[in-house]
Structure formats: C-alpha cells, structure tokens
Amino acid sequence: MHRLDEETLKLEKEIVNYALERVALQPPPLDGPRSEAELADLFGKNITEEGVGGHEALRRFIEGYAPATLSSDHPRFLAFVPVAPTKASILFDMVVSASCISGTSWLEAAGAIFCENEAISWLAGLAGMPEGSGGTFVSGGSLANLSGLHAARQRLKERRSFVRPDRFRIIASEEAHSSIASAANLMDLELILVPVSQPGRLDGKALSATWDGLTPEERGSVVAVVATAGTTNLGLIDDLASIAAFTRENDLWLHVDAAYGGAALNSFMRSRFDGIELADSFIVDPHKWLFAPFDAAAIIYRDPQYARRALTQEAGYLDEINRDSAWNPSSYGYHLSRRVRGLPFWFSLATYGTRKYREAVESSLDLARATAREIERRDYLELSLEPELSVVVFTRNGWDAELYQRWSVQALRDEVGFVLPTTLHGSPAARFCFVNPTTTLDDVKAILDTLAWEPRGA
Ligand SMILES: Cc1ncc(COP(=O)(O)O)c(C=O)c1O
Numbered sequence: 001m002h003r004l005d006e007e008t009l010k011l012e013k014e015i016v017n018y019a020l021e022r023v024a025l026q027p028p029p030l031d032g033p034r035s036e037a038e039l040a041d042l043f044g045k046n047i048t049e050e051g052v053g054g055h056e057a058l059r060r061f062i063e064g065y066a067p068a069t070l071s072s073d074h075p076r077f078l079a080f081v082p083v084a085p086t087k088a089s090i091l092f093d094m095v096v097s098a099s100c101i102s103g104t105s106w107l108e109a110a111g112a113i114f115c116e117n118e119a120i121s122w123l124a125g126l127a128g129m130p131e132g133s134g135g136t137f138v139s140g141g142s143l144a145n146l147s148g149l150h151a152a153r154q155r156l157k158e159r160r161s162f163v164r165p166d167r168f169r170i171i172a173s174e175e176a177h178s179s180i181a182s183a184a185n186l187m188d189l190e191l192i193l194v195p196v197s198q199p200g201r202l203d204g205k206a207l208s209a210t211w212d213g214l215t216p217e218e219r220g221s222v223v224a225v226v227a228t229a230g231t232t233n234l235g236l237i238d239d240l241a242s243i244a245a246f247t248r249e250n251d252l253w254l255h256v257d258a259a260y261g262g263a264a265l266n267s268f269m270r271s272r273f274d275g276i277e278l279a280d281s282f283i284v285d286p287h288k289w290l291f292a293p294f295d296a297a298a299i300i301y302r303d304p305q306y307a308r309r310a311l312t313q314e315a316g317y318l319d320e321i322n323r324d325s326a327w328n329p330s331s332y333g334y335h336l337s338r339r340v341r342g343l344p345f346w347f348s349l350a351t352y353g354t355r356k357y358r359e360a361v362e363s364s365l366d367l368a369r370a371t372a373r374e375i376e377r378r379d380y381l382e383l384s385l386e387p388e389l390s391v392v393v394f395t396r397n398g399w400d401a402e403l404y405q406r407w408s409v410q411a412l413r414d415e416v417g418f419v420l421p422t423t424l425h426g427s428p429a430a431r432f433c434f435v436n437p438t439t440t441l442d443d444v445k446a447i448l449d450t451l452a453w454e455p456r457g458a
Pocket of ligand 1: 140297
C-alpha cells in the first residue's frame with residue numbers, strides 16, 4: 001500500500017487523468033442526487049476483506065457515485081452559496097494533498113504557513129485591520145465564527161472588573177447566520193436577537209434599543225456583538241459603521257461575519273463595508289466567493305493574543321510548539337491537526353493577481369443587477385428587493401410553497417439548474433446566489449423561462 005509498484009503507477013495515471021479531465025470540463029455536469037437504496041444497488045459492497053482494487057474502485061466512483069454528486073461549480077448551481085474555484089486553486093489543492101503537510105505549527109509547516117499568512121494579510125488589509133492583526137484558515141464559516149466568539153469571551157474574562165455572570169451572552173441580529181446560534185449553543189451563551197426592520201439590516205440604533213432593555217448584569221455578560229456583512233438569505237450588509245461606533249462606545253467586542261460577503265471588500269462595493277476596520281474579529285470564506293475549493297474559511301483577529309490564550313491546547317507532547325512565540329495556527333482556531341487549506345487560495349492569488357479577483361467578484365455583482373432588471377421585465381415575476389451583493393430574491397405570481405418546491409425538483413431533474421426556494425418574511429420565494437464568474441445572463445434567462453409554466457403534473 002505504501003510502495004509505488006507497477007500497478008500503483010498505472011492507478012496513478014488513471015486517477016490523475018480523471019482529475020485533469022474533471023478540471024477541464026467546462027461546464028462540469030450538474031448531476032443530481034439518488035436515493036441510498038439506488039446507490040446501494042449499484043455495485044454492492046466496495047469495502048471488502050481483499051479490496052476491489054484501485055481500478056475498479058475508481059470505475060465505480062466515476063460511473064456510479066460521481067453522477068449522484070452535484071458539481072457546486074456548475075454555472076447554474078445557484079442555491080445556498082455556491083463555489084467556483086479557479087483552475088490554479090484546484091490544481092494546487094492536488095499538490096496540498098500530495099504534500100502531506102501538517103498545518104498545526106510553525107515548526108512543522110513554516111513555509112506553508114508563511115504563504116497562508118500572506119493571504120490572511122491581504123484579507124486583513126482589505127478590511128483595514130491594523131498591523132499585528134492575524135488569524136488562520138479553518139474548515140468553514142461555522143468554525144470561524146465559533147473561534148472568533150471564543151476569543152471574544154476570553155477578552156471579557158480578562159477584564160480587571162470582570163465578575164462571572166450567571167450566563168454569558170452575545171448580541172446578534174435576527175438575520176445572522178444559523179452558525180451564530182449554533183456557536184452560542186455550543187458555548188452555552190444566551191443569544192440576544194435584535195429585531196431589525198425590513199429588509200433586514202442591523203444598525204447602531206436597533207442595537208442601542210436592545211442594549212437599553214438589558215440590566216447592568218446582563219450588559220456585563222455580553223461577550224460580543226455579531227454583525228453580518230452579506231446575509232445569506234438576502235445578501236445584505238449590516239450598517240457596520242454605526243454598529244462599530246456603538247461597540248466602541250460601550251467597550252464591546254465586534255465580530256463581523258463576512259463569510260459570504262467579504263469577497264466584495266475587493267470591489268466597487270467597498271464603501272458599504274465601512275466600519276469593518278473597527279472589528280475585533282471577522283471571518284471570510286475563500287470557498288464561497290473567493291474562488292477557492294472546499295474547505296477554507298479565514299478567521300482574523302485584531303489582537304490575536306486573546307485567541308491564542310483561549311484556543312491553545314496544552315499537553316506535554318505539545319510543549320515544544322507552545323513554548324516559543326512562533327505563529328502556530330493551532331492557537332487561532334478550534335482545531336489542532338490541520339490541512340493547510342489556505343494554500344490553494346494563496347497559490348491562486350499569487351498566480352492571477354488581485355485585480356482579476358476584483359473583476360470576477362464584480363461580474364457577479366453586475367449579473368445580480370442585470371438579473372433584477374430581467375425579473376422586472378417578466379410580468380409573472382416580482383423582484384422582492386433590489387440586490388445589494390449577489391443574491392437575488394423574487395416571487396412567482398400565484399405560487400405557493402409546494403409549487404416552488406416542485407419547480408426546484410423539476411429544474412434539477414431536467415438539469416436546467418440547481419435552484420432552491422427560500423422563505424422571505426414568512427412567504428415562499430425564489431433565490432439565486434451568484435458567485436460563479438462563468439454564470440451568464442443567458443443561464444439566468446433559461447432558468448427564469450422555466451418559471452413561466454406550471455411545473456409538470458401541477
Ligand atoms: C454569512 C454566513 N456565515 C456563516 C456561514 C457558514 O459557513 P460554512 O458553511 O462555511 O460553515 C455561511 C454559510 O453560508 C454564511 O453565509
């Protein structure tokens with residue numbers, strides 16, 4: 001298993017050829033899910049005492065399991081927040097896999113971490129974070145948010161006037177991503193939700209109204225205020241300037257979740273992010289709109305020392321890496337062993353330059369605006385609100401939740417596109433999220449055309 005014998009060399013060619021063919025597909029197949037029973041029927045058991053052999057395992061994957069696995073980088077994959085890795089980032093991801101790097105500590109991976117940190121610095125610079133800020137790459141926005149909130153609680157605990165509260169609390173808007181509630185749950189924090197007026201942006205005024213309703217003890221227990229720069233459902237940016245003014249005035253940690261929207265810091269939308277430079281921590285996912293493959297999320301701290309004290313794991317066998325002041329990514333996220341998952345992003349930035357990134361992000365912003373105009377032109381559709389980033393939400397006249405659902409299933413079955421309905425203010429709606437620069441207005445029109453008719457069998 002660990003020797004490169006003749007058979008393995010043959011397998012190497014097959015695997016690399018398959019991977020390169022997949023990279024070359026333009027577009028990749030959209031594909032679609034199959035039931036567990038159907039998949040189980042395809043080949044029976046794959047994992048056996050003697051093994052089925054690499055050639056056979058690869059054949060089964062290519063012919064059976066891959067077609068039952070959606071390509072998130074298909075230009076008509078417009079559900080959730082898609083992914084659209086650059087060719088260079090995908091190719092370099094193979095190098096990361098082949099290189100077997102432990103990204104835990106500087107001792108093990110100085111060169112790779114140096115490169116990752118260059119990418120982190122670029123992101124920090126876009127946000128206007130000061131010298132000395134830093135962070136690392138974790139697996140996703142959820143873990144990045146959890147790590148940021150851990151660091152925030154550490155700062156509160158280290159305050160001279162700190163009195164342990166009955167329960168720690170965080171404040172976030174009703175529109176904050178579900179991972180914030182999940183992090184609060186894991187950390188046993190009470191989540192105080194600020195009601196926001198439609199369409200759903202948090203601002204300093206709403207925050208202040210909620211704050212005024214808290215007792216002095218409750219105020220003393222607030223670990224952080226969470227703002228969102230690019231809400232997932234609507235793509236809205238909270239009013240970061242007024243929120244930051246409020247958190248500064250009240251000495252509160254500001255955590256900005258820019259997992260999806262942070263890419264637009266490098267675009268003509270930059271001024272809408274004003275205030276982010278005052279964040280104590282912020283996150284952005286390169287695997288969303290910064291064209292890196294799954295999985296990579298950056299967590300960046302204004303003063304990384306709080307994270308270091310909150311997150312460093314102590315054990316005898318780790319003393320050697322914890323002793324010195326070198327930059328160990330294990331101290332800046334909730335993890336220990338770690339893939340150097342920021343490297344494909346770094347390689348791609350270095351390859352293409354940041355201007356190409358700006359142009360690619362702006363192409364999605366432009367497409368969202370063009371899509372809004374296209375929706376307005378069609379009398380059977382209604383735009384729900386003007387897009388701010390690259391999410392477009394709209395309704396089909398006369399449709400209930402079941403019709404949206406049937407349309408979505410049919411669109412995927414016909415491989416027209418992967419589009420999922422959402423809920424807006426309690427009512428069903430259609431939603432597109434654009435992050436893929438290869439998606440065209442013609443792709444959008446083809447999907448909008450399918451909304452003109454009732455789904456088959458309706
Ligand atoms: C604003 C926001 N925050 C956090 C997350 C969670 O990120 P991940 O799926 O990488 O854990 C998402 C995911 O869509 C998001 O849109």
